[in-house]
Amino acid sequence: MIDFKALSAYAAAFTQSENDLLRRMEQRASDLYIPIMQPSAMAFLQQLIQWTGARQILELGTAIGYSSIRMAIAAGQDAQIITVERDEKMICEARQNIEALHLQNAIQIVEGDATMHLPEIEKAAPYDLILIDAAKAQYEHLFMKCAAMVGKGGMIVTDNVFFHGLVCNIDAVKKKQLNRLVKKIDDYNHFLFKQKKFDTIFLTIGDGMAVSTKNSDGEECCLEKK
Template structure:
């Protein structure tokens, strides 16, 4: 175990466990292999958006609605639009959003994020774009939805270090993962060198990148 992993475990130990339905959602995710944001990454995300105080948040990758609900609790005045394409997860997300009575705050858009731009654009502009879906498509998600983010807005991307493989901390586990890892590396390089954004990668959770939008594409 690396020093960074030891530190991560220590911080995770200090974080309070979720109660009630959020705890049930965490158990469901673990039992059904549904990826949800790691606790340290989630806490970082919540602190950032609480400081930002966004009016509108767009999330790509709802899964079962866990992160959308956590964000909705953290910033109760924000409207959250979240996209999901997996039918079984859509069903669970709807149940969970209904269970916590957040139907008015959280709008679930069903379908492939690469194909539902028109539906999502109706709620624009956004103060925060949270990318947490298919890792090999991060750059495409960025290109599609970045124009709908306000100047001064944030683009937050999870899993950008993907289990240490992106930075070479751990070996790539299989040949199948290599194309995705290479795409994440290209995305990271693009964002860190993009003059219209101020970006930083934080080695928290599975790697969280925070990018501040400084200007529009045509400026």
């Protein structure tokens, strides 16, 4: 059987960040276990932004600003990225990284809990693309919040939907807390599949990625398929 982690590492070897700061951020994240997107997933997301011409982007889960920076680079001039983070230390480091690359006009950090009501992000809607990369146990709740903030053809991208491949063998996860989390992610994947207003594909990139494209307008954004 092919090892999922080994395959991800193989794919990552063919990607390269745009500058030294991003490469240092990757190393720091690896050393300190800071959650950032895997290189192959990030490279695909950049391509997706370029293919679709996404300019108005929302990110839930800033961490040290890695994804925000790379999305801003991919989106180019006139892009507006709003990113949400609640950890003050992460916010401080993200701001430093964003300013070091002179991207503070393109990237706005909103301080707060992505699961809560945040007027700043709602006022900036609709978004071309929303990246969900925070509070994995709250993925379904976050998707419900985001569904109304993308227009027809807009996308919601969710990272870590395979969670190190554990969703394929949940019963083998013996730690109770981890088992509950993996079950929640598996439930979320099934939830995505049932959405009438979104067409979702699951990609074996990085730690697993779901790309959900809104296919029609309407008040009820999260109805189950029959």
